Amino acid sequence: MPEVAEALAAEPLHRALGLTDDELSAIVGRLGREPNRTELAMFGAMWSEHCSYKSSKLHLRTLPTEGERILVGPGQDAGVVDLGDGDACVFKMESHSHPSAIEPYQGAATGVGGIIRDVLSMGARPVALLDPLRFGPLDDPRNRYLFGGVVAGIGSYGNCVGVPTVGGEVKFAPCHSANPTVNVMCVGFARADELQTARRGGDGNVLILIGARTGRDGIGGVSVLASRTLADDAHESRPSVQIGDPFAEKLLVEVCLELAQRGLLWSVQDLGGAGLTCAVSESAAKAGMGADLDLDAVPLRQAGMEPFEILTSESQERMLAIVRPDDVAAAFDVCRRWGLEASAVGALSPGVILTVTHGNEEVARLPAAALADEAPEYDRPRARPGWLDALAGDDPTARAFDGSLEDAFLAVVSAPNVASMRWAFEQYDSIVGGGTVVGPGMDAAVVRLEGSVKAVALSADGNGRYGLLDPYLGAAHAVAEAARNVAVVGARPLAVTNCLNFGDPERPEVMWQFAEAVRGLGDACRALGTPVTGGNVSFYNESGDSSVYPTPVVGMVGLLEDYRLLVRKAFPAAGLSIYVLGNTRPELGGSEFAEVVLGTVTGHPPALDLDAERRLHELLMRAAAADLLASAHDCSDGGVAVAMAESAISGGVGFTVGLAGESLAPHVALFAESASRAVVSSRAGRGEALESLAAEVGVPIRRIGLTGGDRLRFEDMFDISLADTLLAHEAAIPRLMGSNHP
Amino acid sequence: MTEWKPRIGVVTFPGSLDDRDALRAATLMGGEPQTLWHGDADLGGVDAVILPGGFSYGDYLRTGAIARFATVMDAVGAFAEDGGPVLGICNGFQILCEAGLLPGALIRNRTLSFVCRWVNIRAERGLQTIAAGDVLPVPIKHGEGQFVASEAELDRIERDGLVAFRYCSPGGVVDDAFNPNGAARGIAGVRNDSGNVLGLMPHPEHAVDPDLGPTGGQSVFGWLFDAARARAASYA
Numbered sequence: 015m016p017e018v019a020e021a022l023a024a025e026p027l028h029r030a031l032g033l034t035d036d037e038l039s040a041i042v043g044r045l046g047r048e049p050n051r052t053e054l055a056m057f058g059a060m061w062s063e064h065c066s067y068k069s070s071k072l073h074l075r076t077l078p079t080e081g082e083r084i085l086v087g088p089g090q091d092a093g094v095v096d097l098g099d100g101d102a103c104v105f106k107m108e109s110h111s112h113p114s115a116i117e118p119y120q121g122a123a124t125g126v127g128g129i130i131r132d133v134l135s136m137g138a139r140p141v142a143l144l145d146p147l148r149f150g151p152l153d154d155p156r157n158r159y160l161f162g163g164v165v166a167g168i169g170s171y172g173n174c175v176g177v178p179t180v181g182g183e184v185k186f187a188p189c190h191s192a193n194p195t196v197n198v199m200c201v202g203f204a205r206a207d208e209l210q211t212a213r214r215g216g217d218g219n220v221l222i223l224i225g226a227r228t229g230r231d232g233i234g235g236v237s238v239l240a241s242r243t244l245a246d247d248a249h250e251s252r253p254s255v256q257i258g259d260p261f262a263e264k265l266l267v268e269v270c271l272e273l274a275q276r277g278l279l280w281s282v283q284d285l286g287g288a289g290l291t292c293a294v295s296e297s298a299a300k301a302g303m304g305a306d307l308d309l310d311a312v313p314l315r316q317a318g319m320e321p322f323e324i325l326t327s328e329s330q331e332r333m334l335a336i337v338r339p340d341d342v343a344a345a346f347d348v349c350r351r352w353g354l355e356a357s358a359v360g361a362l363s364p365g366v367i368l369t370v371t372h373g374n375e376e377v378a379r380l381p382a383a384a385l386a387d388e389a390p391e392y393d394r395p396r397a398r399p400g401w402l403d404a405l406a407g408d409d410p411t412a413r414a415f416d417g418s419l420e421d422a423f424l425a426v427v428s429a430p431n432v433a434s435m436r437w438a439f440e441q442y443d444s445i446v447g448g449g450t451v452v453g454p455g456m457d458a459a460v461v462r463l464e465g466s467v468k469a470v471a472l473s474a475d476g477n478g479r480y481g482l483l484d485p486y487l488g489a490a491h492a493v494a495e496a497a498r499n500v501a502v503v504g505a506r507p508l509a510v511t512n513c514l515n516f517g518d519p520e521r522p523e524v525m526w527q528f529a530e531a532v533r534g535l536g537d538a539c540r541a542l543g544t545p546v547t548g549g550n551v552s553f554y555n556e557s558g559d560s561s562v563y564p565t566p567v568v569g570m571v572g573l574l575e576d577y578r579l580l581v582r583k584a585f586p587a588a589g590l591s592i593y594v595l596g597n598t599r600p601e602l603g604g605s606e607f608a609e610v611v612l613g614t615v616t617g618h619p620p621a622l623d624l625d626a627e628r629r630l631h632e633l634l635m636r637a638a639a640a641d642l643l644a645s646a647h648d649c650s651d652g653g654v655a656v657a658m659a660e661s662a663i664s665g666g667v668g669f670t671v672g673l674a675g676e677s678l679a680p681h682v683a684l685f686a687e688s689a690s691r692a693v694v695s696s697r698a699g700r701g702e703a704l705e706s707l708a709a710e711v712g713v714p715i716r717r718i719g720l721t722g723g724d725r726l727r728f729e730d731m732f733d734i735s736l737a738d739t740l741l742a743h744e745a746a747i748p749r750l751m752g753s754n755h756p
Numbered sequence: 757m758t759e760w761k762p763r764i765g766v767v768t769f770p771g772s773l774d775d776r777d778a779l780r781a782a783t784l785m786g787g788e789p790q791t792l793w794h795g796d797a798d799l800g801g802v803d804a805v806i807l808p809g810g811f812s813y814g815d816y817l818r819t820g821a822i823a824r825f826a827t828v829m830d831a832v833g834a835f836a837e838d839g840g841p842v843l844g845i846c847n848g849f850q851i852l853c854e855a856g857l858l859p860g861a862l863i864r865n866r867t868l869s870f871v872c873r874w875v876n877i878r879a880e881r882g883l884q885t886i887a888a889g890d891v892l893p894v895p896i897k898h899g900e901g902q903f904v905a906s907e908a909e910l911d912r913i914e915r916d917g918l919v920a921f922r923y924c925s926p927g928g929v930v931d932d933a934f935n936p937n938g939a940a941r942g943i944a945g946v947r948n949d950s951g952n953v954l955g956l957m958p959h960p961e962h963a964v965d966p967d968l969g970p971t972g973g974q975s976v977f978g979w980l981f982d983a984a985r986a987r988a989a990s991y992a
Contacts, residue, residue, distance in 0.1 A: 166869070166870075169869075169870045170870070173811075173870055173872075173897070173899070174771075174773075174811040174814065174815075175773075176773030176774075176810065259814070260811075260814065261770070261771050261811060261813065261814025261816065262814075264770075264771055264773070264811075265770060265771075352770065353770055439872075440869075440871050440872050440873050441869050441870045441871070441872070442870075442872060443870070443872050443897045444872055444897075445872070445895055445897065445959075445962050445968075446773050446774055446777070446809075446897070447776070447777065448776070448777040448780055448781075448961075448962065448965075448968075450968070451967065451968060462967075577967070578967065
């Protein structure tokens with residue numbers, strides 16, 4: 015760790031470990047003495063922004079977290095919702111942006127590994143992954159390297175560990191050149207009565223460390239990488255990035271599930287950020303116990319590791335099982351059968367003190383809860399950025415547009431934010447496990463429960479431009495769009511996880527953006543009946559003068575009672591009536607059209623009426639259950655024009671529609687991104703039933719034309735061949751990435 | 757009288773991923789599923805064996821190179837020698853090639869990228885339930901699926917009729933445009949000389965349930981079941 019050594023020489027140890035002078039005073043006050051070197055390293059890791067949420071907790075506490083479907087809310091490794099009939103869905107999202115900026119392949123791969131272990135530690139079998147990703151523009155070779163590396167890294171890990179990657183999104187913006195955003199969501203299934211949740215007590219229960227050996231990789235991951243901005247010399251932090259071994263993770267999955275199934279687990283905890291320190295202190299604190307940890311029993315990858323290195327190493331593919339003394343031999347047998355190393359490294363003890371020994375000496379003695387639960391909490395100053403008014407005042411809707419509508423359409427359909435992401439999705443195994451009913455590239459992925467017609471619908475969405483222009487609305491839109499994507503396939507949105515990607519919280523304008531986003535998230539989740547079960551905050555996504563857009567990414571889980579009734583986005587046949595559900599308004603602020611065609615990210619995001627949004631979801635669910643819909647597709651990025659084009663491309667069927675008569679300029683009618691809309695086609699003979707259901711539920715509905723033919727005809731505007739549209743949409747990303755092969 | 761159900765053994769190696777999928781598919785197709793473990797010294801009297809997809813031992817050395825030394829592979833070799841039907845899917849195909857039970861080898865895709873997509877394969881010769889020329893829609897998902905052999909070996913494979921499947925268009929046209937990994941002569945699957953060992957890169961076990969998509973994999977399972985039935989009858 016050369017950079018740590020240099021830092022040590024230059025500044026006091028606590029500052030090198032990321033702790034402030036005030037935080038050091040708080041530690042001294044709590045212990046009643048100066049902490050030693052090892053203890054300070056443990057506090058540095060656990061009190062880091064990444065582990066303690068010290069800047070965000072105050073705001074996150076305002077989020078709605080309870081509901082009749084919620085079995086486990088925030089505070090555990092992952093959230094859990096009730097799917098009925100004793101089935102539970104476990105899910106969580108996290109970021110791995112900082113490691114991915116430095117080493118895209120391993121950074122993204124180990125992000126996948128980490129989130130899988132979160133789901134595993136609830137006793138659930140991981141069944142799906144989704145990856146919302148954000149990069150700088152692909153005309154820059156470094157951005158191509160980062161995008162290619164992250165996608166390959168996700169693929170290499172997810173494919174080899176046997177969890178299908180079923181969805182996600184990829185977005186591009188200049189602010190992500192310096193700071194790509196890599197979020198990873200994992201979903202698992204378990205029987206509700208077999209969930210592994212924290213248990214109180216357990217004196218004498220044995221701590222068994224299972225899986226990979228502990229090495230010097232990833233030391234300082236949470237404090238050096240995740241809780242600071244990346245400086246120009248960030249590449250020198252590469253030793254803080256961990257190396258993934260998906261094969262070991264696959265074995266770990268099978269071992270933990272078998273231990274759980276045989277009733278050998280008292281509890282189980284993953285090792286992620288802050289390594290052994292976090293796993294042991296949290297396990298003990300949750301049990302209301304102390305613990306004795308013997309570092310000499312930890313299998314090491316290399317000799318001569320110091321106690322603080324063993325304690326904070328973030329070596330991957332490790333789990334901490336807590337096992338009753340009588341079950342230790344049986345647990346070892348399971349590990350041996352799968353060829354994994356397992357070692358008893360300590361035990362829970364009465365009281366509240368965590369002791370750590372190394373070479374028969376006590377190297378740390380502190381209250382477990384002081385590490386796990388007692389980090390400081392900050393109400394950081396907030397200030398609305400002055401530049402927002404100028405951005406909002408420049409409304410692209412007010413600009414005249416006299417260019418070619420057809421050219422604008424092709425530009426939007428082939429824009430990297432809208433274009434087909436097949437180039438990325440095909441590098442992911444999306445079907446292993448046999449549960450994938452609908453894979454990547456659709457509104458929502460659909461994964462069925464084994465032996466049941468029930469399924470979950472999954473979506474992960476965010477909109478950075480909206481977040482920039484209005485963080486409150488940006489967050490609310492993310493919830494609305496994620497819920498809409500789930501409702502569009504016919505599922506009921508149940509609950510939310512999230513990853514909140516922001517800049518440096520010590521800057522008042524970033525903190526204002528964050529607080530506004532959390533307020534928007536909470537309001538939207540309350541209105542749509544989808545509580546927040548947990549999530550992740552990723553701060554410090556900035557370097558130099560470049561900060562990421564304030565980007566809340568929302569992961570939504572919905573329940574589909576019978577997946578055989580799911581609705582897809584493709585127009586399946588000719589001669590079907592096409593409808594737009596919801597109203598289109600003159601709203602081009604922050605739109606894809608404004609950025610791609612007008613070259614501006616300004617104005618105000620579309621208005622959001624959460625009650626109208628909820629009614630739309632109700633209509634979509636009821637229409638799907640009554641089998642009224644031949645297709646349904648969310649209408650968001652690129653407006654009606656893009657939604658229609660994607661339905662046509664997906665089904666290989668063109669259309670003729672009239673959008674005129676909306677008292678909107680043609681380019682506004684085509685590309686406005688008004689919220690709470692969907693483009694649907696009705697099953698033959700069911701159009702009237704759909705119209706009356708829409709009237710009953712209170713959703714505006716407008717029949718705009720018919721499917722059929724091999725052209726996309728927008729009457730009185732332009733028409734274009736399906737083949738040309740398909741080519742523009744499909745070829746954009748491969749062309750930018752320089753792929754030549756089929 | 758109840759219909760005879762073939763007992764289909766599916767081997768789990770450390771790192772096998774589609775083993776549960778193969779068991780589920782065997783059940784759906786009317787077979788009796790039987791789990792087998794890489795450390796098993798015998799096959800417990802199964803009527804057919806599937807080596808499933810995945811990344812056995814992480815495939816860190818070379819795909820299938822370590823799995824071929826697993827204890828169970830001696831039993832699989834003896835079973836195949838005795839005419840027992842063996843189906844290798846993806847990693848299972850790679851293991852069979854490494855074990856010398858099938859000709860050729862699998863190397864990295866020519867794009868150097870993992871690829872997961874639905875493709876079509878054409879049956880090159882009749883195999884029980886599969887007629888020559890049948891086009892089967894099936895998914896592929898592999899990083900190392902490019903079938904290779906020396907030109908002389910390829911000529912022998914062709915001459916002896918060992919090519920089981922080639923990648924093709926939906927209409928059955930074999931052309932490089934439909935070859936997803938650069939496989940020599942578009943070869944997606946091969947069989948052994950006696951026709952009881954079949955390996956292919958596509959995943960028939962993910963193409964049997966109509967709820968999930970096309971069902972091109974059903975006839976591959978049909979082949980396996982018929983071969984098992986024929987062998988059982990010959991012993992009766």
